[in-house]
Amino acid sequence: MFNYKNTKISYSDSGKGNVVLLLHGFLEDATMWKNIIQHLEKRYRVIAVDLLGHGKSECNGYIHTMEDQADMLFALISDLRLRKVSLVGHSMGGYVALAFAELYPDHIRSMILLNSSAQPDTKERKINRDRAIEVVKKNSKAFVRMAVQNLFDADAHKLVSDQIETLTQQALKTPVQGIIAALEGMKVRIDREALLHFSPYPKLMIASENDTIIPLEDAKNQTEGTDVALEIIPGGHVSTIEQEAKVLSIISAFLRKNG
Secondary structure (H helix, E strand, O other), X not given: OEEEXXXXXXXXXXXXXXXXXXXXXXXXXXXXXXHHHXXXXXXXXXXXXXXXXXXXXXXXXXXXXXXXXXXXXXXXXXXXXXXXXXXXXXXXXHHHHHHHHHHOHHHEEEEEEEOOOOOOOOHHHHXXXXXXXXXXXXXXXXXXXXXXXXXXXXXXXXXOHHHHHHHHHHHXXXXXXXXHHHHHHHHOOOOXXXXXXXXXXXXXXXXXXXXXXXOHHHHHHXXXXXXXXXXXXXOOOOHHHHOXXXXXXHHHHXXXXXX
């Protein structure tokens, strides 16, 4: 546990070598990386953090902006006396990674965005965030179950039903304040596509063919004309469940070269 502004932050820290910092997505927690950590820790020092209001980390306010999350991460790596890290962010974790990259560029060795985006919310998505917040206030458990189910298509529900149920049970532990604070934070995040074009460190975007949250075309458009490597894989938004072996292989290959 790490104390940040009187807020308890939970994280795991294992292995030795260059540091890989793993950032989970909305309604997830650091346990999503469990199997991936077991492989990466043989070669790297791997830190997986529960972001503010998720997992065992406490809430720090009524809105957790991506910058708030990034500041918390910087406080953590400063406490651990770490100089440079390779960031791996899934979905919302990618938004946080980009905020960290903008605020603390000197501390990044490389960055992987997994089913994520450098673009801000569209007007429609912002409206949907507000609607979601109203649903959460009335029945947070129903919202969580619906939100997790919507991350997967019909084929995934048949193939990885046990993992989806595990993710659902983890997500149900997220406090109402944490859910709302994250939705508010994602809603107001800014456009960081410039980082994909002008930042000097190696970057990789992993996109899924059937991702309903971050469409494949968005990933293609954002990486076009940049030095960001793009890996396209089968499956949907939670690729660490649907395509875990493939994701691990891609991450490992990138880190061997750039981590």
